[in-house]
Amino acid sequence: MPIVSALLAELDGVSSSADVFVLAATNRPDLLDPALLRPGRFEKLVFLGVCEDRAGQIKIMQAVTSKIPLGPGVSLERVAELLPLTLTGADLYALCTDALYNALHRITCKIAAGEVDKDEAVVCVEEADLSVAASRLVPSVTPSELAHYKALNTTKQR
Secondary structure, rough: OOOHHHHHHHHHHHOOOOOOOOOOOOHHHHHHOOHHHHOOOOOOOOOOOOOOHHHHHHHHHHHHHHHHOOOOOOOOOHHHHHOOOOOOOHHHHHHHHHHHHHEEHHHHHHHHOOOOOOOOOOOOOOOOHHHHHHHOOOOOHHHHHHHHHHHHHOOOOO
8 A cells, every 4th residue: 555655654754843743533443554553653542433412412413503594493302312322423414404405395395386485485494304304314333333443442542
């Protein structure tokens, strides 16, 4: 792998400079070349897992929906209750954007049916849009993959 060799050479050159801090992230720690984890390179591993509680999921959904128009009766707490505790931030982002697409589809159908004037149409995500998105959502990390990543985390601690 010429890219890994080049990266290792750069990391070895940086180690002599006291003012440089190199940080990296991966969603596949099991594929890291062991040479990258030697002292002086990426010697500290920090595992950032999935949201394992409802409060964390709600906070992420609040952040994602801060720029999405939500209906007045939307309860992210009720939506979170529909979700598994194995979702990544990207999964929760996908949930919210899918709900936005559901709302957009709903309003365009109303416009096409003549129920709403196109100049007065407003796209607003309702709780039903989020519920439909939740029912379709497939977590990007399976429980077995999550267990595997957690095991990597405990074996690679220094």
